[in-house]
Amino acid sequence: MFSFRVIANIIGINGFAADGNRAKALDGSSGRKIGRIIAAKSSDIAAMLVYDSEGRRRDRAVIFDKNGGIIASLEAPGSFFREIAISPNGQYLCYVLEQVNESHRTQLHVYNIESRSSMPVSNDSFNIWPAFSADSSKLAYIRRSGLEGNRAEPSDKIIVNYLQTGKEIGIPLKSGESAFSPRWSSSGEDTLAFSLTSVTTENGRPLFRRDLYLLTKGGLLRRLTQSGDIGRYTWDWDPSARKIAFVRNLSTDHHNSAGPAGIYLLEVENGNTIRVETSSDVTKLQIENLCWAPGGKQLILSVFCENGQDIFRLNVATGKLERITMDGHSESAEPWPSVGKMIFIRNGSEVWTCKLDGFRPSRLL
Numbered sequence: 082m083f084s085f086r087v088i089a090n091i092i093g094i095n096g097f098a099a100d101g102n103r104a105k106a107l108d109g110s111s112g113r114k115i116g117r118i119i120a121a122k123s124s125d126i127a128a129m130l131v132y133d134s135e136g137r138r139r140d141r142a143v144i145f146d147k148n149g150g151i152i153a154s155l156e157a158p159g160s161f162f163r164e165i166a167i168s169p170n171g172q173y174l175c176y177v178l179e180q181v182n183e184s185h186r187t188q189l190h191v192y193n194i195e196s197r198s199s200m201p202v203s204n205d206s207f208n209i210w211p212a213f214s215a216d217s218s219k220l221a222y223i224r225r226s227g228l229e230g231n232r233a234e235p236s237d238k239i240i241v242n243y244l245q246t247g248k249e250i251g252i253p254l255k256s257g258e259s260a261f262s263p264r265w266s267s268s269g270e271d272t273l274a275f276s277l278t279s280v281t282t283e284n285g286r287p288l289f290r291r292d293l294y295l296l297t298k299g300g301l302l303r304r305l306t307q308s309g310d311i312g313r314y315t316w317d318w319d320p321s322a323r324k325i326a327f328v329r330n331l332s333t334d335h336h337n338s339a340g341p342a343g344i345y346l347l348e349v350e351n352g353n354t355i356r357v358e359t360s361s362d363v364t365k366l367q368i369e370n371l372c373w374a375p376g377g378k379q380l381i382l383s384v385f386c387e388n389g390q391d392i393f394r395l396n397v398a399t400g401k402l403e404r405i406t407m408d409g410h411s412e413s414a415e416p417w418p419s420v421g422k423m424i425f426i427r428n429g430s431e432v433w434t435c436k437l438d439g440f441r442p443s444r445l446l
Contacts, residue, residue, distance in 0.1 A: 114429045117165060120417040122215075122267070124171025126152070126194060127417065127424060129432065130162050142176050144194060147420045149432070149445045153197060163187060164209060168217035173244075175202070175211040175220060189222060191244065202242055203249075212273075214265045219243055221263045221273055224251070239263065239275065239296060252300055255279075260294075261313040266322035272297070274305070274325065276313050293327060295349070305347060306354070315368050319377045324348055326357075326380055326397070328368045344371070344380070346397065359400040366393075374437050375418040383414045383425070392425055392435075405435060406442060 117130040125147035132140065142155040142162050155162075155176065163177040172195060178188040189202040189211060207225040214221070224238040237259055238251040254260060254277070263275040273296040278289055290309030293316060294302050308329055316327035325347045344357045367385035374381055374394075382393040389409025395402050405411075406425075411433070414425035422434040424445070432446035 115426045115432070118413050118415075118424060118426055118432065119165060119167050120415060120424050121167045121171035121419070122169040123419055124169070125417075125419055126167065126171035128165055128167050128174055129426075130165055142174065144174060145432075145446065147417070152194065153192075155192065160188075164211065166211040166213055166220075168213040169215055170217045172217060173213065175213065177209060177211060189220075191220070202244075203240075208240070210260075210262055212263045212265060215267050218245060219265075221265065223260050223263065223275075225259075239273070241273070250300065252296065252302070261291075262316075263296075264318060266318050267320050272322065274316075274318065276311055276316065278313075293325065293347070305349065305352065312368075315371045317372050317380075319373045320375060321377055323350065324377075326371060326373065328371055344368075344395070357395070357397055357400060359395065359402050361402045370413060370415070372415045374416050374423070379437075381414050381416060381423055383412050392423070403440075405440060411442075 114132045115129050116132050118127065119129070120127040126144065127146075128142060128144045130142055140156065140161050142165055144152040144154075146152060157178050160178040160180050163179045165177070166175045167173070168175075172193065174192045174194060176190055176192065178190065180186060186206065187208050189208050190199050191202055192199045202220065203222075203224075208222050209225065211220055211222045213219070220242045222240050222242070224240050236256050237254045239254070239260055241250045241252075242248070257279055259278045261276045261278065263273055266272040266274070275294055275296070276291055277294050278291045291311045291313070292307065292309055293305040293311055295305055297303060305325070306327070310329055312328050316325055318325055327345055327347060329342050329345055341356070344359065345354050346357060347354045368382055369385060369390070370383035372381045373379075378397060380395040380397060382395060384391055384393050390412045391407065391409060392405040392411050392414045393402055394405055405414075406427075408427070410428045412426050414423050416422075416437065417424045417434070420434070422436055424432065424434050427433045427442070427444070431444055433442045434445050435442040
């Protein structure tokens with residue numbers, strides 16, 4: 082097991098009792114908003130990012146349990162939290178800090194939730210999109226190059242950090258390519274998928290293409306899709322790690338779409354892709370997030386629709402699309418398998434849950 086050290090000059094840690102001081106964690110009365118929420122796959126631990134009172138920066142990471150008890154609230158004076166990731170076993174939280182006055186450099190840290198201690202992973206460049214492997218032993222992230230990152234780097238890199246030893250492996254991308262949102266398969270194997278944007282020119286205009294790629298055990302990149310219109314975040318591994326569900330966007334001036342918009346299933350082994358026929362026309366919905374529910378039979382969708390943002394559930398086999406919320410203020414839903422629920426943000430500053438097969442959400446925080 083790797084060791085941690087507390088970085089007192091970078092981060093202040095406030096631990097809260099299970100049922101106390103929730104107002105301090107969220108401080109909704111002063112206008113605080115939740116910017117991101119995540120749940121551990123095999124633990125009853127979850128975490129969220131909270132904006133400052135002016136709504137400008139995510140200045141706090143709050144860790145809580147299935148009963149809404151606050152475990153810890155992390156603050157970083159002089160910095161803000163750009164992103165967070167939680168390990169499937171609920172033991173670690175990775176957070177990305179960005180200096181307020183230095184927008185092209187970040188610091189990655191791993192926080193041990195049990196020991197309440199933190200360890201730096203990397204602080205030498207612009208590192209983003211952390212993701213833990215299924216066994217919680219590895220951390221993948223993207224290291225940016227050029228104007229947005231380390232100018233000395235000729236191209237972006239996909240980094241895999243072995244947390245127990247600190248060993249890192251970097252896989253460089255081609256010039257003009259940018260990777261987003263790496264995600265490990267849930268099978269426990271060393272299989273990492275990510276979306277990748279490449280930029281070319283057509284008739285003097287930039288043409289952006291975004292597809293899904295796979296990083297194999299041997300460090301080779303394998304292209305999974307050819308359409309060029311995959312969203313940065315709107316895709317997910319199924320629990321068996323045999324399929325990937327993804328959203329194909331409507332064609333735009335900058336994305337050369339190779340097929341009709343909709344939700345698709347990709348068989349990773351052979352590359353076969355089928356479009357899910359749904360009971361409602363999903364092309365009229367702007368899908369912001371997509372996650373598989375446990376069991377691999379349903380997808381949880383966070384959607385912009387006619388009256389705002391709401392949560393939907395899609396039965397992949399039948400195409401039945403069910404609306405879970407009706408308020409127009411629900412977003413960022415994802416499954417919390419160990420609790421048997423989904424978790425999402427409501428009204429910008431509230432944490433709600435709903436049974437995976439239910440229709441009656443209840444407020445948690």
